[in-house]
Amino acid sequence: MLNILFFASLISLFVATVVEFIGLSFKKDGAKKAAWIISLISFALLTAYMVIRGIEAGRLPLSNQFEFAAGFAWGISLLHIVLRLWLKQDWISAVCLPTAFLILSYAALLPKEINELMPALKSAWFGLHIGSAVFSYAAFAIAGAVGIKYLSTFKKVKNESDERLIQLDYIAYRLIAFGFLMLTVVILSGCIWAEQAWSSFWTWDPKETWALITWIIYAIYLHQRMRKGWRGKKMAVFAIIAVVCVLFTFIGVNQLLPGLHSYA
Amino acid sequence: MKILKFLRSMKFGMILLVLIVICSLFGSLILQNQEPAYYEAKYPGFGGIITVLSLDDVFSSWYFIVLLILLGINLILCSVLRLKNNISAYSTCFEKTFSKECEPASGGVRDKIEALLKSKRFKVTEKDGEKVYYKNRLGYYGSFITHLGLLLVLAFAAGAMYLSVYNDQMILPGDSYTLEDGTTVAVDSFTIGEGAMPDYRSVLSITDKNGKESGSREISVNYPLSFGGHKFFQQSYGVTGYLTVTNEGESSSIALEYGMFITLDGTNGIRYEALYPDYETDEGGKITPVNAQDFVNPVYLISITEGGETTIGVVLPGTTLSVGDVMYTFEAPLYYPGIRIKTVPAIIMGLLYFSFGLLIVGLYLCFFHVPIFVKIGKKGYALNGPKHNFSLENDINSIRRV
Numbered sequence: 160m161l162n163i164l165f166f167a168s169l170i171s172l173f174v175a176t177v178v179e180f181i182g183l184s185f186k187k188d189g190a191k192k193a194a195w196i197i198s199l200i201s202f203a204l205l206t207a208y209m210v211i212r213g214i215e216a217g218r219l220p221l222s223n224q225f226e227f228a229a230g231f232a233w234g235i236s237l238l239h240i241v242l243r244l245w246l247k248q249d250w251i252s253a254v255c256l257p258t259a260f261l262i263l264s265y266a267a268l269l270p271k272e273i274n275e276l277m278p279a280l281k282s283a284w285f286g287l288h289i290g291s292a293v294f295s296y297a298a299f300a301i302a303g304a305v306g307i308k309y310l311s312t313f314k315k316v317k318n319e320s321d322e323r324l325i326q327l328d329y330i331a332y333r334l335i336a337f338g339f340l341m342l343t344v345v346i347l348s349g350c351i352w353a354e355q356a357w358s359s360f361w362t363w364d365p366k367e368t369w370a371l372i373t374w375i376i377y378a379i380y381l382h383q384r385m386r387k388g389w390r391g392k393k394m395a396v397f398a399i400i401a402v403v404c405v406l407f408t409f410i411g412v413n414q415l416l417p418g419l420h421s422y423a
Numbered sequence: 424m425k426i427l428k429f430l431r432s433m434k435f436g437m438i439l440l441v442l443i444v445i446c447s448l449f450g451s452l453i454l455q456n457q458e459p460a461y462y463e464a465k466y467p468g469f470g471g472i473i474t475v476l477s478l479d480d481v482f483s484s485w486y487f488i489v490l491l492i493l494l495g496i497n498l499i500l501c502s503v504l505r506l507k508n509n510i511s512a513y514s515t516c517f518e519k520t521f522s523k524e525c526e527p528a529s530g531g532v533r534d535k536i537e538a539l540l541k542s543k544r545f546k547v548t549e550k551d552g553e554k555v556y557y558k559n560r561l562g563y564y565g566s567f568i569t570h571l572g573l574l575l576v577l578a579f580a581a582g583a584m585y586l587s588v589y590n591d592q593m594i595l596p597g598d599s600y601t602l603e604d605g606t607t608v609a610v611d612s613f614t615i616g617e618g619a620m621p622d623y624r625s626v627l628s629i630t631d632k633n634g635k636e637s638g639s640r641e642i643s644v645n646y647p648l649s650f651g652g653h654k655f656f657q658q659s660y661g662v663t664g665y666l667t668v669t670n671e672g673e674s675s676s677i678a679l680e681y682g683m684f685i686t687l688d689g690t691n692g693i694r695y696e697a698l699y700p701d702y703e704t705d706e707g708g709k710i711t712p713v714n715a716q717d718f719v720n721p722v723y724l725i726s727i728t729e730g731g732e733t734t735i736g737v738v739l740p741g742t743t744l745s746v747g748d749v750m751y752t753f754e755a756p757l758y759y760p761g762i763r764i765k766t767v768p769a770i771i772m773g774l775l776y777f778s779f780g781l782l783i784v785g786l787y788l789c790f791f792h793v794p795i796f797v798k799i800g801k802k803g804y805a806l807n808g809p810k811h812n813f814s815l816e817n818d819i820n821s822i823r824r825v
């Protein structure tokens with residue numbers, strides 16, 4: 160039953176993505192509207208899935224790689240809805256839907272059974288730590304996708320002072336600012352939690368180190384933007400490369416580098 | 424002068440950040456704190472270089488510490504010197520906005536803009552019949568607070584790491600341990616929960632150096648206990664053999680240590696060799712101890728010395744042996760907690776967490792509390808502020824277009 164909800168969400172997200180691109184390629188507003196509605200359904204399904212899973216497990220459903228990946232995709236879908244309602248522009252969907260679909264497909268590949276929580280994860284700080292991570296990663300991922308959109312639009316208009324490009328650049332910047340604030344919350348709440356659970360707030364384990372690396376990379380992004388007035392193409396490329404770093408922190412560290420965090 | 428200028432420049436700051444990232448890459452990709460032989464085996468030909476460059480312990484190497492100190496200096500120089508700019512930006516913001524050239528706009532449009540600003544809860548100030556609507560003035564201090572927060576995080580984190588003293592003790596249930604300052608920790612009980620991911624819980628009673636008692640308090644992972652200036656963590660656990668010795672109707676129990684010889688007369692007795700977690704039985708019923716993760720079928724390996732002869736053997740928990748007139752009963756193995764006692768001045772942790780808060784508040788101010796000013800002049804309007812506010816600009820543009 161639970162799995163049906165998950166796959167229904169995944170499939171509807173796929174359909175929404177395909178319909179969105181059909182709408183884009185053939186300039187059909189009807190298709191774009193349909194994609195938007197299907198994506199809302201997909202979000203509702205995923206939300207229902209996460210809630211039911213949480214109730215069944217009796218805890219926050221964000222405690223292993225699968226649940227976190229699903230949460231990550233959920234965060235992207237939520238930001239997609241918020242951005243779209245706020246900016247009232249439909250290119251947001253073309254950027255967010257494939258991103259959410261990629262992450263949710265990754266989740267689909269992971270084992271889905273509900274495991275008992277290890278005692279170290281039973282903490283109030285855990286909710287804050289992992290909840291802010293969902294939003295931080297989601298914002299960074301969308302910023303990276305906006306970067307790709309920037310580059311493809313740039314190919315067409317070939318002029319950095321084009322209104323559309325300026326807006327894309329600005330939105331990527333705002334997303335990164337939000338993601339940066341959230342990542343700071345992730346790291347600092349993680350420190351407080353680690354002090355409670357393991358007695359020291361920082362141990363340079365690979366997950367911590369990579370979160371710090373990611374944090375510094377985005378700090379450099381924010382400063383270069385201000386210091387050098389870097390905008391446009393450079394920043395789009397930067398935002399795309401930085402997402403690789405986010406994904407390594409999220410996936411690569413668990414697979415490749417051993418450490419205290421390796422259960423996550 | 425030139426050097427000072429460089430030291431406090433943002434460029435230098437960014438260079439430092441890049442260098443810190445590079446060190447962190449090495450520190451996370453190369454497994455830290457291993458023996459030199461490990462590196463020689465894993466990276467043939469580079470083992471020596473890794474050790475010489477401290478790549479086996481990057482985060483406590485001299486150059487990494489120097490980088491962090493330079494970052495601290497850079498932050499002091501750039502944020503302290505920036506404070507003046509922030510204060511002046513804060514205090515001249517109205518003046519600057521009033522003196523801005525206006526975009527021409529009709530009275531109707533100006534009224535609509537004012538209505539919009541009021542609905543967005545802008546505050547207003549007036550001068551010579553002109554108005555400035557404003558919001559989020561405190562945002563000017565965002566970057567100062569952010570950098571100050573970061574600087575204090577660095578300083579207090581270093582302080583907390585330097586001043587923390589860790590003391591790990593294995594304490595048997597019923598026993599106690601006394602710290603140097605006279606604080607005594609007694610372990611009243613230790614339990615391991617059920618299931619695949621069991622909880623480890625110790626009940627402690629602590630008496631601080633002034634004789635103040637904590638009463639019975641439980642600790643487990645995520646729930647340490649702070650008392651008497653120390654913090655007590657449920658850190659690990661161990662298991663040991665446990666033996667009851669009965670002689671002439673009197674018994675006493677002892678936790679066994681490897682190699683311990685238990686005797687009353689000095690010659691006859693039992694030597695405790697080991698406790699194995701599991702065993703196998705062959706067809707003849709002979710028991711062979713084996714190693715395993717969990718103590719599923721614990722078995723004692725002992726040697727018995729009686730009448731000048733020594734024999735080695737295995738016994739299961741619950742067995743009673745008599746050697747001479749003395750009875751030895753092997754009990755179920757005893758589980759005991761590893762307690763970590765951390766001592767660090769509470770004030771420094773308080774300050775560290777306070778600076779965490781500053782950093783978050785500073786970032787919030789930087790990005791989500793950006794100062795914005797709108798002048799409503801006699802013939803038009805003007806926007807001012809340290810950053811673009813696209814959503815307000817869009818709203819105003821759509822008012823103008825109507």
Ligand code: HEM
Binds near residue numbers: 375432436440
């Ligand atoms: C990882 C460390 C750092 C973090 C997290 C950080 C964070 C920030 C943030 C969030 C802003 C505001 C950006 C914006 O409003 O768009 C900022 C501005 C600034 N940062 Fe940093 N910073 C760091 C290190 C440094 C260093 C080492 C310097 C060295 C000089 C520096 C110099 C500045 C300056 C000069 C500004 C502009 C301040 C202003 O006029 O508003 N930062 N920083």
